[in-house]
Amino acid sequence: MLNFDPQRYLRIQSGALALTSQLRDAIAASLTEGRRNIFFLGTGGAAILMMPAVQLLQRRSGFPTFLESSAELVLTGHQALGPQSIVIIPSLSGTTRESIAALEYCKGKGAKVFTLVGHAETPLGTAADQTFVNFAEDDTSCESFYLQSLAIALAIMDARQEIAGCAAIVDQLGRLPQLLLEAKRRFEPLAEQIAERWKDEAYHIIIGAGPTWPEAFYYGMCILEEMQWIRTRPVHASDFFHGTLELVDKTVSILLFKGEDETRPLAERVEAFVAGLTDKLQVLDTADVNLPGISPQVRALISPVILAALLERVSAHLEVKRNHPLVTRRYYRRVAY
């Protein structure tokens, strides 16, 4: 695989999963000591990667769950935030300015703050009530953060007896690093083809639904826009039909994510609609990915994880074909703001 270190990938994803029992214990202890709601905070991409877990909790658990932008929360406050709250703040670098401010704000309100970081000796690594460290560089944080936030959601639902067979789910998740590595390897030729087709595209509409919507949002904003300076329009599969569809013609590139959760029909509706309207539809369907031993229930939960694993391969080829390194920035950490 192009510019890829399989051992490092296995280490990072296994590292994320190795935190599962620590996260479960921390959540269980928090519930036992009477914490009564949870906030997922975060900034930019790291916040987006919390969304599938938030969606799962809000729809399937009676435990009050809030998703807030760090930067807004410290300005507006929130009636439910206080000593009764668990706060989750993910930041790979451990230095995200808005997240540091949110951590201080939440601690000031008496909340119990857990951080998910890639580096322990950082402001977010050292100032939390408990820190969960999984060393990782920028390019491989997606699956890791999806899996850590999923572990938190499952821990809450398990403790509240809102989900059956949680241990079996966690057991299956443990097989993922190796399975995703194999999936990447099989996807490599298609990844290169996609990158070849995309290398001169100036604009993509990126569409998902349910747990794959956050991955559409993330891949557009944090990879194509930030790392390749390509314009994107991330749009939810349902919203698409209420505005963005009018932009579609033969020349418009559309990237559509199909997951295996209950919202799959929303992506299928988009596919059926745009198939004849553009010559540039690219569908990524998690159902095409062979993952032996992973149940339909777990495949639904990890649809965004699978997509992130595949898309990293597209990005790897894009940076080469476009002669635009993924690490190049105009402004980030080059200009003060």
Added chain:
Amino acid sequence: MLNFDPQRYLRIQSGALALTSQLRDAIAASLTEGRRNIFFLGTGGAAILMMPAVQLLQRRSGFPTFLESSAELVLTGHQALGPQSIVIIPSLSGTTRESIAALEYCKGKGAKVFTLVGHAETPLGTAADQTFVNFAEDDTSCESFYLQSLAIALAIMDARQEIAGCAAIVDQLGRLPQLLLEAKRRFEPLAEQIAERWKDEAYHIIIGAGPTWPEAFYYGMCILEEMQWIRTRPVHASDFFHGTLELVDKTVSILLFKGEDETRPLAERVEAFVAGLTDKLQVLDTADVNLPGISPQVRALISPVILAALLERVSAHLEVKRNHPLVTRRYYRRVAY
């Protein structure tokens, strides 16, 4: 004012506000009969227009409040939806397919469903537990839906004694139709200038925060994309710094909304950053709009309403200068999907 009927505008906005007491009574009755949470559903733009009210309730009221996409909800279900729920479904046409499905789904769960429609004799107008009708055509629904959802939020908070001086707020809101009409008139020359500058622009980044973020999302998707076939990237002022900023150069058009709520510093941060980087920054600041008799507290609440009133004037000039009527569609109601 170009292509504008002041009497019709006053009638629609006054009509929305005239529903305030009915909405208050309906909410009070629902709380009295033991309803314990509220869902704002909706599809496309109408759902977006509920967001400021949802944000207000989630951050300032202890009444559990959920925002869900109609299309997703009927597929995924939601643990909190049941006989204990109030459900708000806005749809100007009263015929939105996904919203009709959501209404039937919610009624099946025993929820009390209120619809906000422009036309009574429609599926959404006739099938709800209670229907609030404010006759309006497509082009003037924004302020009306913002104001109706705000009335619902205020009614809940007032009944729960979570806000002081609610009657005075409602009294001030009653002056808005005339004040917004005057604001539009004063804005007309600038609206024409903006439309002139924009008429050949193929892409805009549109930025807001807090209650103005939904207006950025709405104006991009439902006006510029749907009605003018212009590409947009609606992005939250905080997210902007975590990806989309890398797209900015001298040639990129940016539309920035500044409201008067607590999140204003997020918009100011964007303004300070992009001011020297693009020659095409357009700021719309509600603080520039004179509204005699409206308190700072109310101005903060209605920041998206003010912006919607001004932006309608830009759209009116755009359709003429671009020779692209706002009602023209490629696909909507022309193709089955």
